[in-house]
Amino acid sequence: MMPDFDYPEGATPIGPDETEGLILTHITTRGELDRWEQDNIVEALIWLDKTIPTDILNEQFIKELHWHMFANVWKWAGHFRLSDKNIGGPWYLIPTNLKNLCDDVCLWIELKEEPPDEMAIRFHHRLVLIHPFPNGNGRHARLMTDLLLENILNCSRFTWGSENLARTGDARQRYISALRAADKYNYEPLRKFVRT
Secondary structure, eight states: OOOOOOOOTTOOOOOHHHHTTBSOTTOOSHHHHHHHHHHHHHHHHHHHHHHOOOOOSSHHHHHHHHHHHHTTTBTTTTSOOSSOOSSSSOGGGHHHHHHHHHHHHHHHHHHTOSOHHHHHHHHHHHHHHHOOSSSOHHHHHHHHHHHIIIIISOOOOOOGGGSOTTSSSHHHHHHHHHHHHHHTTOOHHHHHHHTO
16 A cells, blocks of 8 residues: 655655655554654764764765665665656756755855855755755755754754754744745845754
């Protein structure tokens, strides 16, 4: 039986072909999926604490982090999506768009024209907008952003509204609204949100 997940606002639905990549076939609800994914993410955080990666602005690491976050749940963990979604450009442009983003961030760091938080906010927004994977893009983009801040820019991680953004609620609504404002080049709501 194919699970029918109830998605929170702003979440990208997983397509039928992607749902077939579910390793844990006993999962039937969004709550069960969230729990198993969170357990996998904890394992990824342990891996990150051991490795403390600094060479993160490249396709290989972006995929590797996603794999560590979701490989116990999804067969396609660490692989780019192969279909268009309600967010992100065409799936076949993902490698090019990621390379452009990583190159831009390296240039921002070299030029030091923006404060670290501003670089991290813009990186996060663009990574979410590219939406490289079938699922887990927001959680992956937030963790990538925190690694950029902590391991490269030597700053503290964002607080991300101080709540679990995977769940429906006020914090998630403010986060989605801030991302939508950034889509229109208004980064102020995202600036405020990431440090609250």
